[in-house]
Amino acid sequence: MQYSIGVEYALHCLVYLIDNEEDYSIGIKELSTFQGISETYLSKIFSKLSKNGIVSSVPGVKGGYKLAKSPEEISFWDVIEAVEGPKPIFQCKNIKDNGYLYRENICTSAPSSCTINLVMLSAEEKMREFLRSKTLSWLNEELNRVLPNQIREETRKFFTKSSL
Numbered sequence: 001m002q003y004s005i006g007v008e009y010a011l012h013c014l015v016y017l018i019d020n021e022e023d024y025s026i027g028i029k030e031l032s033t034f035q036g037i038s039e040t041y042l043s044k045i046f047s048k049l050s051k052n053g054i055v056s057s058v059p060g061v062k063g064g065y066k067l068a069k070s071p072e073e074i075s076f077w078d079v080i081e082a083v084e085g086p087k088p089i090f091q092c093k094n095i096k097d098n099g100y101l102y103r104e105n106i107c108t109s110a111p112s113s114c115t116i117n118l119v120m121l122s123a124e125e126k127m128r129e130f131l132r133s134k135t136l137s138w139l140n141e142e143l144n145r146v147l148p149n150q151i152r153e154e155t156r157k158f159f160t161k162s163s164l
Helices: 005-018 028-035 038-049 076-084 115-131 136-146 149-164
Strands: 055-058 064-067
Touching: 005 028, 005 038, 005 064, 005 076, 005 136, 028 038, 028 149, 038 055, 038 064, 038 076, 076 115, 115 136
Parallel strands: none
Antiparallel strands: 055 064
């Protein structure tokens, strides 16, 4: 299982929106410049985030994006699901039904649910629960704790200058 790099870019960019003043938005150009990725790629990610109510777009020359909800209300899982879509990680194909015993009609009654699928679905749900417990607010606090103040201040200055 692997999430696309789009999830990582989304989470990073969403953190930059947290400290932004309510009247200001941050443009895709500024976000993509800061991250070192194409505007087109980041626009696709933000389109998905917007459709899922995580960010709202602000039209106009000074337009861009801002958070549509408070950072406490946006979980890692919300972002993952917005960027990756709602598909399950494990998709059981019922390959047990193709096994020798069933192909040759030696056994005719298989359990209706696949034990492997049940385990995988349970594990996936536990992971979702964990990712739902981690919010943008939590991430922002963690970054304040683990990153040098200079990095956080210079990041804020970059986006403050960009929005003026």
